[in-house]
Amino acid sequence: MAICAFSEKKSEEELAQIYNVLLHEGITTFKTKQSKVSLPTRVTAEKQDRVHRKGAVFVVRDKAHFTANGVRGYIVTSKETLLEDAQTLTHFTPNVYRTFGYIDENRQYIHGFEERNLQQINTFVVDIDTKKYTVNELLLTCMDNSIGLPTLIVESTRGYQLYFALQQPFFISPKNDFRGLKVAKRISDNLKQSLQAVEADVFCNDFGFFRLPNATNIVYAGLDNVYAVGSLIDWSMRQDDNKDRPLFVLATQRLASSVLESDWFDALVHTVNINGEKGKLGRNNTLFTLALIGYSEGWDIERTENFLDEFNARLEAPLNASDLHTILQSAYSGKYHGPSKEYVEALLALHVKNGASYKVSLGHRCWYKFKKAREDRQRSHYDEWEDDIIEYITAQKQTTEPFIWLTQKEMCEAIGIPQSTLNVLLNSSTKLIKTVIGKGRASKTGWTTVQLFITYTIDLLRTQKDTYTTYVHQIIEAHVNVLEPIAGYQELIQKLSLLKVLPDKYGPALSSLDSSG
Template identity: 60%
Template sequence: MAIFTSTNLLQNVYNTILHEGLTTYKTKYSKATLPDRVEAEKADKRHKKGAIFVVRSKSDFTSTGVKGYIVTSKETLLEDAAGLSHFTPNVYRQFGYSDDKRTKIHGFEEKNLLQINTFVVDIDTKQHSVQEILLTCMDESIGAPTLIVESERGYQVYFVLSEPLFISNKQNFRGLTVAKRISDNLKKSLQSVSSDLFCNDFGFFRIPKKDNIVWQQLDQTYHMAHLIDWSCRQDDDLERPLFVVSSKFTTISVTQSEWFSKLIHAVDIKGEKGQLGRNNAMFTLALVCFSEGWEKERTFDFLDEYNSNLNYPLSLTEVETLLNSAYSGKYKGASKAYIEALLAAYVRGGSAIPVKFNYKGGWYKFKKERKDRERSHYEEWEQDIIAYISAQKSSFEMFLWRSQKEICEAIGIPQSTLNVVLKQSKRLLKTTKGKGRNAKTGWTTISLFLQYVLKKAVELSQRKGIYRIGLQEVVDEWIGEIEPIAGYDLLTLYLEKLDVVTPLTTKKTLIRDTG
């Protein structure tokens, strides 16, 4: 992996992630010069400020609360980073301590978010390499991430917003609902590299440090409008609305339904990382009881009996904590997705949820005709071209050889539109050999190019014994063939960041091949 040595790395990383959510310097005992503090204070007044939460160790996440402290300035975060394990990269508007000793923190609730800065996908395994994760992001998700942070057991993939999404309670936290759907789709898009579908969308994540950042491209950020467009397309074919299970939409009591009965008789529930378990099942049942209008005491008696029947019961304190959370009024009802996951994992043959949902006011619309979808027009053509190349290209060839006319006819794209897509695309690559009638055009993508390079390098290294030499030979052979269109500079950056070749050798190769 590439090693980052710049002393300004963390400062740039935190500035990119946090935007203007925290003050620049501490209000007391700052080490900055007076002129710098005065200038920063003027700039800080232009934006709302909040706080983030940090912890020193994973063991600080306890069943009775989270041990940690509150950070309100980037200066403090930068000074303390070396001794921290996790932080909330998204900023909260209210915050405080739960005890007199100021050791336990509270306020990191989704509806208390001031601004969402980034989406983070947790990959709780190291069976996939950083290269595989990156290629999957480009192939199956929205694109290259801003950061990949390594942990003891896996990786966390950061997709940072170019501008923060500010959360308010208007329209029943509509912005938060949209953000949670985007987060869900990002996690689903990375399932092939074992993304954790049930990881908290906007909670605590590994704090980036010099020794755990294994990929960083800080200028690779995402506009919220782009993320919404992408997320809508993920759901186009599913027509998936946003809803919760609520008894007022059913013809019978939810507690009398088949799935509820089967779930409470599933006594072997335990759970592990990346899989729903006892806490999720207990919380789901409590939410159902709450939505049914049960008194809190009645629900506690029910959960206590259910817990005692489990092969791996929770402590009474944990049951009370889950009950209090379910009855806090922060939740509308039980998540249908969670219920289905629990049934699939712990009920033989699963069970249907015979509930009709009366959903109104969703932010998804039925798919329009492409000619009417101006904002996503070129991006969808780009995706069609990529799909065509991927389906047609042989794994033994670097390029798919087709004339522009053949590409246009196969996909149904006008020539003028193809030219615009090529100028804008950061994922397509092409080459042209020959002149006039004898000219032929080769097509590929950044992802396919990187896959080819890595595959060929392995083959060469097996014959010659040195992987690095194999890599360089493949890059030397092909890099000069690619025309310098939009994705060209991005490709060379990927080669450097993936540690395929060093920046120096890449530049030498480009200078030699392009003149």
């Protein structure tokens, strides 16, 4: 059952269904102790639970519990607990972690929510940190510019969070240096980038804490809107090709020119008025980026610490020593290979105000694979979409009529193609035909291919030819001498009402029809 309701209080049954879609089998169905369900029901669920590895999610009761000393919350290992506590919680991790625990004896501060500790990714979440856009505007932007409609939209105090749930969980393995995690992070980044028209927060943590959907904060739910991992990867690769960036990089021999000698590095370290605000990179991000530069340059941690101390002391609003130490330890934790080029470019654009333009190169990294020219890649991706649509139309056609009848929205959902991409494709394609019959609510949109239409037209011509021949024979037999023949099949084609849907670009494809009968 798909839910699609706005500002409507959700029942416990609907919430349970939502949690099933978001969490899959990542945590147990019921509590192992003090469960309120009957024993037979619990036994049946436990048998099913044993089929899948189980982890945990982290929950928080108040946004203020995200503190400089750690996150104050607790660990949930069953959907039953999550459902019972939903109205008293504000945030949770919708993606499941494999190890978890508390860092203090009183079991108040939690640990384990690190990306490399992810067991499975169930959903991607995009944060919209403003309410200037309506829910309908968010949905239209998702359709036009992104992968498609979200599974959920959850309202927060300052904006909305859009959930894009997976059909099946994406399991994270440490193999190949967490390559699967890198793929997932790139998908997440492309989703955020695709929703810039509604000011998506591109710097929001990819797989951290988000608003917990509860009975009152869900403003849109379409539980049929779930996405296969393969489709998301294909879509993300198309986005990457448009930005001319590959997914994987390999470390290579360090170039002679160091990052430390670059103009952009010099400009960044001499900027002192770096502040931060929600949704923008600021002081902490700058210090973390500089720490990663030191790490990637091979500095020992003491040298980087001295460098950060000097930079921090020059800032108009320096960071306290404790937080600076935390940033340094994180940069040297081994979880990161080096700074992000995108982050460096954003920091320069936001905080370096000298009017100069900088080309950022990190010096010691290279592309993983050779890529085709951009125009060739873009054309090939449109060809792939075109082939998908042709295959879908051919499979769906049930009658001798060449058209199938779907709205443009229905076609986008069936194929998984963004509406903006479909519009571009229809303008350039010489293999697809779209026609609209009627006006307003009574209108219908027909879809076919040139090949199906030509086949249909040839069959129609042959039928017309047979009918015409029979008619001539009848006239001759009746000794009628006056006859107004139809001159050629091309003229007959033009008399067919269906031909009105064919633009001029299809002319060459029809030029051979005179000899087709």
